[in-house]
Amino acid sequence: MxxxxxxxxxxxxxxxTETPDFIVLSEQYRRYGADLRPERWMHGLGTTDGYDPYGELESLTGVILDREALRREHRERYVALCAQQPxxxxxxxxxxxxxxxxxxxxxxxxxxxxxxxxxxxxxxxxxxxxxxxxxxxxxxxxxxxxxxxxxxxxxxxxxxxxxxxxxxxxxxxxxxxxxxxxxxxxxxxxxxxxxxxxxxxxxxxxxxxxxxxxxxxxxxx
The missing domain is CATH 3.40.50.1000 (HAD superfamily/HAD-like)
Structure with a gap:
């Protein structure tokens, strides 16, 4: 054909828009002494509900997170970084x-x-x-x-x-x-x-x- x-x-x-997502999530993970692994993060790319970064962070740290606050923080910084991308x-x-x-x-x-x-x-x-x-x-x-x-x-x-x-x-x-x-x-x-x-x-x-x-x-x- x-x-x-x-x-x-x-x-x-x-x-x-994906590198900014990884950057912001990595910053949040490091705040709790954890590392975001690319091979895990990649499952969320190109789809919805493929990866729960905050659920994984809770599992890694044993800390109950304020997920809504983290999502708001992520969204604000993420959009700002995306706006800088050519x-x-x-x-x-x-x-x-x-x-x-x-x-x-x-x-x-x-x-x-x-x-x-x-x-x-x-x-x-x-x-x-x-x-x-x-x-x-x-x-x-x-x-x-x-x-x-x-x-x-x-x-x-x-x-x-x-x-x-x-x-x-x-x-x-x-x-x-x-x-x-x-x-x-x-x-x-x-x-x-x-x-x-x-x-x-x-x-x-x-x-x-x-x-x-x-x-x-x-x-x-």
Missing amino acids: TLKALIFDFDGLILD LQPGVRELIVAARKRGIRLAVASSASREWVEGWLEHHRIRDSFHCVRTRSDGLRVKPAPDLFLSAAACLDVAPESCVVLEDSPNGMRAAEAAGMRCIAVPVALLDALPLPPHTLRLRSLADLPPEQLLDLLAREN
Whole structure:
């Protein structure tokens, strides 16, 4: 099948909102004399309810936490750090190159529509995407395939003609379940950790010139 669509994850793929999350949680853990382990934290990426950081912190320390206070503190500092993040390297260039080829574009995220579209608008790329699908659409989140399948249907493209761009293991599992090829672009914190099946692994979308990457994906069909 011809490459007809690219479906982008959002958190960690378009914008690195994941490193700020790890930074803030790590600061909170250290306050209680504990360490946040990336191999545990990664289970919460790309999904909801995949990891309970404060439940784990209570287990590690034996301390009953004021979880609501910690969540409020986390949210305030987390959003401030996210606001300092530029688009991930290569994202804007790949969007431009794909649109020139007539490749349709979507975003599929387990986050809320308010969160995803707010940042897309902030970085002035919302209009580049033909479709955005989020958990706010009432779909099962990753690792279920629903978000990707709904995005493909919105684009009117068969799943086998779509390529997913993902950074999280849960997202990669969702792409496989949807019958789509997947480019894995994990954040640096996951560099040393094993990933689910994927078509191609990159350190960033800037590893290859966008035209070369699109040519490679076209040949992989």
